[in-house]
Amino acid sequence: MRSSSARSVVVLLSILLNIDLFGVQAERKLKLHKLEKFKEDTRFFETNLSFVEVEDNVVKVNGELKVKYQVDDHFEVDVEVNRSEERDGEYKSVFYVAKTGVCNFMKTYYKEFFYDRLKEYSNAPDPSTCPLPEGAHYHLDDYPLDVKMLKSLLKPGHYRIEFKAMLDHLFYPLIYKAELEVFE
Ligand SMILES: *[C@@H]1O[C@H](CO)[C@@H](O)[C@H](O)[C@H]1NC(C)=O
Numbered sequence: 807m808r809s810s811s812a813r814s815v816v817v818l819l820s821i822l823l824n825i826d827l828f829g830v831q832a833e834r835k836l837k838l839h840k841l842e843k844f845k846e847d848t849r850f851f852e853t854n855l856s857f858v859e860v861e862d863n864v865v866k867v868n869g870e871l872k873v874k875y876q877v878d879d880h881f882e883v884d885v886e887v888n889r890s891e892e893r894d895g896e897y898k899s900v901f902y903v904a905k906t907g908v909c910n911f912m913k914t915y916y917k918e919f920f921y922d923r924l925k926e927y928s929n930a931p932d933p934s935t936c937p938l939p940e941g942a943h944y945h946l947d948d949y950p951l952d953v954k955m956l957k958s959l960l961k962p963g964h965y966r967i968e969f970k971a972m973l974d975h976l977f978y979p980l981i982y983k984a985e986l987e988v989f990e
């Protein structure tokens with residue numbers, strides 16, 4: 807009796823687990839509500855960034871970066887991601903990339919995760935190029951960002967993302983803000 811009821815529990819658990827797993831794999835949707843350049847100090851750079859959804863799981867990204875003042879580790883970048891259940895609810899930090907000098911960022915994250923894919927759609931600088939020289943002009947053309955992975959990693963909810971560049975620990979010459987929603 808005992809072992810049979812134990813077996814039922816296992817069967818029940820595996821059904822629940824399967825349903826749960828199925829739920830995780832079910833197609834989620836990602837909607838970008840907003841992407842804005844919140845702040846830009848054009849003494850240092852001029853930038854552009856835009857997204858267009860072309861298919862269910864592919865977003866095309868276009869962007870430009872004009873460097874007007876040599877960019878080295880005096881500039882630090884950071885990324886912050888907050889999440890809330892409701893769009894106007896209470897947002898809590900879920901992910902954070904601490905301030906990192908631009909040259910350091912290029913030798914690490916950029917080199918490992920971005921450069922190989924970016925270079926096919928842009929004249930993105932080689933990871934060893936640092937500082938980025940004054941006068942440099944980089945552009946990204948129709949880069950197909952696959953959001954499938956992102957959707958499966960992000961739990962449904964509302965997200966606010968901030969990308970910032972800080973100069974000499976003093977002020978932010980560049981801030982981009984985005985708002986997106988993941989739902990089932
Ligand atoms: C940003 O994009 C617009 C339209 O695509 C373009 O006209 C403009 O020159 C771009 N600006 C910069 C700084 O790249």
Ligand SMILES: *[C@@H]1O[C@H](CO)[C@@H](O)[C@H](O)[C@H]1NC(C)=O
Nearest residue numbers: 886887888897899966967968
């Ligand atoms: C995330 O939440 C913290 C704490 O409430 C806040 O200081 C920060 O500005 C928020 N960041 C974003 C990207 O909304």
